[in-house]
Amino acid sequence: MTEKLYYKDAYIKECEANVLDIIEKEGNVLVVLDKTPFYPEGGGQPSDIGTIDGIKVNYVSEQGETIYHHMEKAPKNKKVKCLIDFERRFDHMQQHSGEHLISGVIFKLYGGNNKGFHLGEEYVTLDIDIDHFSEDMIKKVEDEVNEYIYANRSFDTYMVTKDEVDKVPARKRINVDEDIRIVEAKDMDCCPCCGTHVKTTSEVGIVKILKAERYKGMTRIYIKCGKRALKDFQLKHDIVTNLNKALSVDENGILDRVNKQFEEIEGLKRESSRLKSILAGIEAENIIKNAKSKLISILIEDKSFEDIQLIGSIIENNGYIVILASLEEQKILFLNNTDIDVSCGKLFKEHIKEFNGKxxxxxxxxxxxxxxxxxxxxxxxxxxxTVREKL
Incomplete structure (x- = not known):
């Protein structure tokens, strides 16, 4: 059995511990300690990482009451120093605590239940058993969650017996046969949880809902909390600032300016397409004038494959077998709009690999x-x- 120091103090960064066991398993070294500050993966939250006696801990898992530290090699000493990556730990505390507040508000406002939670490297996802979330619902949830954060209420953790669970003000029914750990932010959220959390709601900093999308008859909500949300804002602020300079407008005018430029670009694309069609027609006419048989085969140095397709389709419609290649893009087009027995697809299937093509x-x-x-x-x-033999 490993003593879980992270439950006594989620802010613990280091400790000394005794090595109880070292297990070599499938190329991995698993170290068991009498006590640990390392949180093992569980409940949707990734494990801590860090070092034991300076040796990297890549992953931490739990089986029964034993915690296994997955390491690059075994420590030499029986008494070791554990040091966790606290920046990562605190990030997980912010994300997990923010997820609790979001789940509590959704349950309070709309009766939605959290059916799945994942704390990823970039964002957190929650799966809520509501088929559709409107933009108005998202804004109401986000606003209320952040009001909870500003209130600076405490996050409390405590153990209850199976006989006491009915007294817990949880947002979902608890069915257990043993003692269970509860995490509660009073008047905000309460549920069983094995993760690490901040002491007060203010330490979450901010919760930002990135998007909500339908997922398997439910809604998957993407969020960032705390420092992740700050970095996301900083990145997007830099983007907006650069757009302000590039477009010579303030942030309120960016969308109008972008939409106007988009319309102009679409107009230019249409005009470009029209002109390309005209030029392709002229080129196709010249090629047909100089054709000496029903086969037209040309290697073209300075045209894109898109241009070649335009030219080829016009020639094809005049009843030719067409072989056109773009040396610029190293692509080939093969068309047959005649009664001559030549299967374009069959020839490619049977022979193109002989020439290292696809x-x-x-x-x-x-x-x-x-x-x-x-x-x-x-x-x-x-x-x-091959085609000339058929003519």
């Missing part, structure tokens, strides 16, 4: 890509030779 298609159309111009050129020559 691609495929159907009877009338196929396309592929190559790593170099030499292989592309050789494959074009092969296709041309």
């Amino acid at each position: 691609g495929g298609g159907k009877d009338k159309r196929a396309q592929g890509t190559f790593d170099n111009k030499e292989d592309l050129t050789k494959f074009c020559q092969f296709l041309s030779m």
Whole structure:
């Protein structure tokens, strides 16, 4: 049995402990101590990391009453010094405590139950058994949670027996056969929990709801709390500041300016597309004028594959077998709009790999890509030779 110091003091950073056991398992070293400040993974919260006698602790797990410290190698001493990564610990305390406040407010305002919780590296997710959260609901929850934070109430943790659970003002029914640990922020939230938490709500700092989306008939809510929320704000503030400078408007005018530029870009894209179609038509006409058979096979140096597709489709509609390659992008287009028995897709499937290419298609159309111009050129020559035998 390992004494769990993090339950006595969630702010503990280090301690001395005695090594009880060292287990070699599947290339890992698992160290058991008589007591530990390291929180093991559980209840949706990741484990602590840190060092034991300067040796890295990568992960901490719990089985029964024993806690295992997964290490790179075993410590040499029987009495060791444990040091946790407290910045990570406190981050987890902020996130987990903020999740409790969000869950409590959602239950209070809308009767929604937290059915799943995950504390990730970037954000926290909660799965709530409400099918849809409106923007208004999200704002009300966020506002009330942060009011709780400003009130600077205490987070209390305590153990209760199975006979006492009915007296606990929990937001969900508790069914247990043994003693259970309760975390309570008075008048805000109360539920069983094995995680580490801050002493007062003010230490959560701020809770920000990033988004809410439908998930398996429920709603998945993404949040950031405390320092994570501050860093997120700092990042987005930098983005807004740079946009202010780039667009020569204040933050209130950014959306209007961006929307206006977006409309202008869409107009330019339409005009560009129209002009490309005209140019493709002119080029296709010139190619058809110079065609000496029903096969048109050309390697083009300075055009994108998109341009080639436009040209190819116009030539194809005039009843040709078309082989066009973009040397710029090392891609090939193969079209057959004739009665000649040539399956574009079959030829690609059977032969393109011989030329180190990738691609495929159907009877009338196929396309592929190559790593170099030499292989592309050789494959074009092969296709041309194969088609000419059918003419």
